[in-house]
Amino acid sequence: MTRYLLKRLGGAAGVLLVLSVAVYALFYLVPGDPARLACGDRCSTQQVEQVRERLGLEDSVVAQYGEFLRGVVAGRDYSTGTAVLHCDAPCLGFSYKTDQQVTQLILERAPATLSLALGAMVLWLVIGVGTGLLSALRRGGITERALTVLTLAGTGTPVFILGLLLLMLVCAYLRWLPFPSYVPFTDDPEQWAWNLLLPWLTLGLYESAKYARLTRGSTLETLAEDHIRTFRAYGVGERAVVARHALRGAVPPVIALSALDFGTMMGGAVLTESLFGIPGVGKTLIDSVRQVDLPVVVGVVLVVGVAVVLANVVADLLYAAADRRVALL
Amino acid sequence: MTTTPEPRLAAASPPGSVPAGDAAAPAAAASGARQVWRRLRSRPSAVWSAAVLGLLVVLALAAPLLAALEGQDPDTYHDALVDSARGGVPIGPLGGVSGDHWLGVEPGTGRDLFVRLLYGARVSLLVAVGATVVQVVIGVLVGLAAGLGNRLVDSVLSRFTDVMIALPMLVLAIALTAVVPAGFPRPVLLVLVIGLLNWGGTSRIVRAQTLTLKQLDFVAAARLGGSGRWRVARRELLPSLAAPVITYAAILLPSNIVIEASLSFLGVGVKPPTPSWGQMLSTAQVWFRADPMYVLLPAGLLFVTVFAFTVLGDAVRTALDPRAAGRLGVGRRGKRGPRGPRKAVAATGAAPETTSATAPAPDSTPGSVPAPVSGSAAPPPGPGPASAPPHHDAPEDPAS
Numbered sequence: 001m002t003r004y005l006l007k008r009l010g011g012a013a014g015v016l017l018v019l020s021v022a023v024y025a026l027f028y029l030v031p032g033d034p035a036r037l038a039c040g041d042r043c044s045t046q047q048v049e050q051v052r053e054r055l056g057l058e059d060s061v062v063a064q065y066g067e068f069l070r071g072v073v074a075g076r077d078y079s080t081g082t083a084v085l086h087c088d089a090p091c092l093g094f095s096y097k098t099d100q101q102v103t104q105l106i107l108e109r110a111p112a113t114l115s116l117a118l119g120a121m122v123l124w125l126v127i128g129v130g131t132g133l134l135s136a137l138r139r140g141g142i143t144e145r146a147l148t149v150l151t152l153a154g155t156g157t158p159v160f161i162l163g164l165l166l167l168m169l170v171c172a173y174l175r176w177l178p179f180p181s182y183v184p185f186t187d188d189p190e191q192w193a194w195n196l197l198l199p200w201l202t203l204g205l206y207e208s209a210k211y212a213r214l215t216r217g218s219t220l221e222t223l224a225e226d227h228i229r230t231f232r233a234y235g236v237g238e239r240a241v242v243a244r245h246a247l248r249g250a251v252p253p254v255i256a257l258s259a260l261d262f263g264t265m266m267g268g269a270v271l272t273e274s275l276f277g278i279p280g281v282g283k284t285l286i287d288s289v290r291q292v293d294l295p296v297v298v299g300v301v302l303v304v305g306v307a308v309v310l311a312n313v314v315a316d317l318l319y320a321a322a323d324r325r326v327a328l329l
Numbered sequence: 330m331t332t333t334p335e336p337r338l339a340a341a342s343p344p345g346s347v348p349a350g351d352a353a354a355p356a357a358a359a360s361g362a363r364q365v366w367r368r369l370r371s372r373p374s375a376v377w378s379a380a381v382l383g384l385l386v387v388l389a390l391a392a393p394l395l396a397a398l399e400g401q402d403p404d405t406y407h408d409a410l411v412d413s414a415r416g417g418v419p420i421g422p423l424g425g426v427s428g429d430h431w432l433g434v435e436p437g438t439g440r441d442l443f444v445r446l447l448y449g450a451r452v453s454l455l456v457a458v459g460a461t462v463v464q465v466v467i468g469v470l471v472g473l474a475a476g477l478g479n480r481l482v483d484s485v486l487s488r489f490t491d492v493m494i495a496l497p498m499l500v501l502a503i504a505l506t507a508v509v510p511a512g513f514p515r516p517v518l519l520v521l522v523i524g525l526l527n528w529g530g531t532s533r534i535v536r537a538q539t540l541t542l543k544q545l546d547f548v549a550a551a552r553l554g555g556s557g558r559w560r561v562a563r564r565e566l567l568p569s570l571a572a573p574v575i576t577y578a579a580i581l582l583p584s585n586i587v588i589e590a591s592l593s594f595l596g597v598g599v600k601p602p603t604p605s606w607g608q609m610l611s612t613a614q615v616w617f618r619a620d621p622m623y624v625l626l627p628a629g630l631l632f633v634t635v636f637a638f639t640v641l642g643d644a645v646r647t648a649l650d651p652r653a654a655g656r657l658g659v660g661r662r663g664k665r666g667p668r669g670p671r672k673a674v675a676a677t678g679a680a681p682e683t684t685s686a687t688a689p690a691p692d693s694t695p696g697s698v699p700a701p702v703s704g705s706a707a708p709p710p711g712p713g714p715a716s717a718p719p720h721h722d723a724p725e726d727p728a729s
Binding site: 167271 | 631
């Protein structure tokens with residue numbers, strides 16, 4: 001188990017290293033002049049040169065990447081000639097626009113993303129899995145057909161269409177809720193929940209379609225297995241067969257996929273955040289792309305990479321924990 | 330998901346069961362294609378979705394013609410048609426519908442909505458089809474190389490594919506659009522970005538399929554006959570890869586449409602004044618009450634398009650591989666149990682097991698001929714035990 005974990009984490013580190021090289025190369029080499037971008041349009045040539053020196057842009061590419069990597073591990077100092085700017089340990093540089101440390105910026109935005117993802121996950125686990133089970137157990141009825149059509153329509157429909165329609169109906173026409181604006185949990189938990197209600201519903205319902213399909217498929221597969229037939233033949237009641245044995249087969253894929261999705265969302269549910277104006281990691285990404293704030297873009301991509309890679313490891317562990325037939329090697 | 334067990338696929342297709350009759354191959358291939366066609370035609374959902382998509386393609390192609398017919402173009406502002414005192418709300422019912430403007434005008438600018446929607450369809454379809462082609466080409470090449478290469482090549486390529494699949498493509502696509510110079514044509518950029526980022530699924534399927542096919546007698550025969558590795562790939566493997574690849578492409582298309590719409594919605598896709606559905610929706614929020622048509626029309630079109638593609642994709646999958654579809658209970662009518670959970674469950678409990686083990690594949694409709702194992706299994710294109718399209722690998726979720 002420990003060996004497996006070490007191996008996986010080693011692999012994860014390798015993947016992240018490759019990702020960082022690719023992203024770094026792309027974002028620091030392809031576009032025009034980073035110093036000019038960092039300094040802004042109104043900078044004089046002299047100021048641009050200063051920035052170039054501070055960022056170490058005159059060193060070789062490899063040296064620059066080395067510095068960057070060292071910054072991530074141990075932090076780094078930017079010397080401005082007169083003063084020294086220190087950037088703390090997981091240093092991803094400074095934002096061109098706000099001069100804030102990128103790491104700090106992302107950490108500030110993380111709670112909003114976390115709030116959104118958590119609520120959405122609760123919804124898809126309840127609605128998605130419930131729907132999938134229902135349609136697997138009610139085969140042949142009108143329920144199944146209706147649910148099948150619904151999930152098919154839900155799969156693939158862009159999440160922002162669902163969000164827009166919900167907003168339009170609930171906020172603009174029925175006026176049950178005001179247009180949501182994010183309130184941090186620490187400020188006012190009640191307002192936090194009310195304002196996140198629509199985003200949760202949007203993201204949760206959207207993901208539910210996928211989970212309904214998955215649950216239905218895995219439940220049907222489990223129900224078709226030999227041991228289920230054996231239980232039935234022994235006279236075990238249908239209710240017990242489903243609750244005790246079929247569910248055991250249906251649940252592991254759901255747990256694993258949930259871990260994956262949750263991890264991916266930590267990198268920002270970009271569309272939902274953008275639609276509802278939630279100041280999360282995804283919104284940060286979009287904003288920084290619009291402003292060509294490259295350090296933030298690179299930072300978010302790397303953080304997403306870390307989240308996804310870790311989520312993969314966690315998903316595998318959870319899968320193995322939920323399904324004893326799977327052995328970790 | 331690396332953990333989803335897929336041993337069933339392997340179990341369902343013992344390599345030995347595939348006869349390697351080269352002479353019989355062309356005939357079997359033809360009948361295989363015909364069979365697929367017949368199965369597709371016999372599903373109402375497939376016919377309907379295909380009709381809807383056909384209409385959409387025709388409308389998109391004929392956009393300049395229809396624009397001329399209406400007497401409008403996508404870029405002319407009509408200030409007289411919007412009420413500037415109310416912030417630019419179109420004057421007239423349903424967002425300014427009139428004889429001159431069949432679907433009304435855009436709020437704020439007064440540009441003709443009908444023509445802009447049509448041109449938006451062109452962008453959507455072009456980008457989606459282009460990206461799908463790029464994805465399939467890269468996916469097939471990488472998959473074949475991994476499947477045919479030595480262990481090192483295979484493990485490097487497979488690992489790379491895994492990473493590409495795992496990374497959230499929307500985030501990467503957004504990031505990539507940041508570094509491209511402003512002058513680069515956006516639709517081409519979108520095709521490249523979506524195509525280069527989302528080929529992992531295709532590659533994974535092609536690799537798995539190649540590994541299976543490699544063991545079969547007809548491939549071995551071709552090798553013994555002196556064909557080189559790439560000749561084998563082209564002549565023997567590619568035809569048999571058609572079914573799974575087509576199936577997967579049918580899933581990729583709608584997902585690419587969604588990604589294009591999402592990027593444009595976020596403001597990093599197609600740039601104005603080029604019309605795009607996603608872009609219209611990004612500005613639509615302001616007009617919820619004043620001009621609901623401006624929200625509902627692009628949203629409806631996008632929804633219908635994606636839905637039709639999804640339904641058609643499902644139908645294609647079923648038609649190409651009725652065996653797998655039958656196992657998962659997709660589209661079976663005749664064998665449905667009576668209502669009520671208990672009996673229904675009991676009926677399904679046994680059915681999939683027996684069908685996948687012995688019986689010919691259950692078909693979508695009672696009328697059409699089921700595909701007997703021997704007939705459909707001849708190597709070139711026909712669906713058969715060897716062709717096992719993805720059940721678990723949905724294309725990457727474009728995001729959230």
